[in-house]
Amino acid sequence: xSTPASQYRFAVNVTPKPxxxxxxxxxxEKSLPHLGIRGVTGVRVGRRVELTVEAADAAxxxxxxxxxxxxxxxxxxxxxxxxxxxxxxxPAA
Amino acid sequence: xSTPASQYRFAVNVTPKPxxxxxxxxxxEKSLPHLGIRGVTGVRVGRRVELTVEAADAAxxxxxxxxxxxxxxxxxxxxxxxxxxxxxxxPAA
Numbered sequence: 198x199s200t201p202a203s204q205y206r207f208a209v210n211v212t213p214k215p216x217x218x219x220x221x222x223x224x225x226e227k228s229l230p231h232l233g234i235r236g237v238t239g240v241r242v243g244r245r246v247e248l249t250v251e252a253a254d255a256a257x258x259x260x261x262x263x264x265x266x267x268x269x270x271x272x273x274x275x276x277x278x279x280x281x282x283x284x285x286x287x288p289a290a
Numbered sequence: 291x292s293t294p295a296s297q298y299r300f301a302v303n304v305t306p307k308p309x310x311x312x313x314x315x316x317x318x319e320k321s322l323p324h325l326g327i328r329g330v331t332g333v334r335v336g337r338r339v340e341l342t343v344e345a346a347d348a349a350x351x352x353x354x355x356x357x358x359x360x361x362x363x364x365x366x367x368x369x370x371x372x373x374x375x376x377x378x379x380x381p382a383a
Contacts, residue, residue: 237344240340241341242338245338246335246336247305248330251330251331261329265330269318269322
């Protein structure tokens with residue numbers, strides 16, 4: 198008998214490392230006065246990737262996400278990533 | 291005397307609405323076998339914007355972020371956004 202696999206849903210948040218120039222964030226900051234919005238600083242624009250992993254248990258699923266986040270979804274020289282476990286009932290597609 | 295303003299840090303998570311085609315997500319899914327990763331489905335690629343708002347209180351700061359997220363950071367026809375309050379000690383730049 199094989200172990201039944203379960204599905205786990207995660208989000209990977211990828212953001213520019215502190216000190217790395219973030220042109221998109223600067224562009225947002227410069228646009229704010231035109232919208233009449235003041236008092237917003239430190240804008241950093243990154244990516245958020247949500248995905249479902251089928252694995253034997255939560256630890257195995259987490260290992261898959263960590264590998265994927267570090268090797269494919271982020272650039273380790275310029276970006277940080279944080280993995281977040283989501284409610285499995287979230288929208289999958 | 292004016293009310294002293296405090297700083298609040300937020301993240302805005304923007305994701306494609308369910309049912310909306312997500313070419314970046316499809317591209318990630320198709321690349322996975324080349325990395326030797328199996329069992330990953332439902333990949334959705336969105337944006338994550340982190341920012342600091344200076345406002346009189348948390349409710350006022352949240353109102354600024356909601357306006358910004360709905361009018362500038364997301365396309366309401368194709369995307370959903372979720373605002374998340376962050377630890378103020380997080381990296382601001």
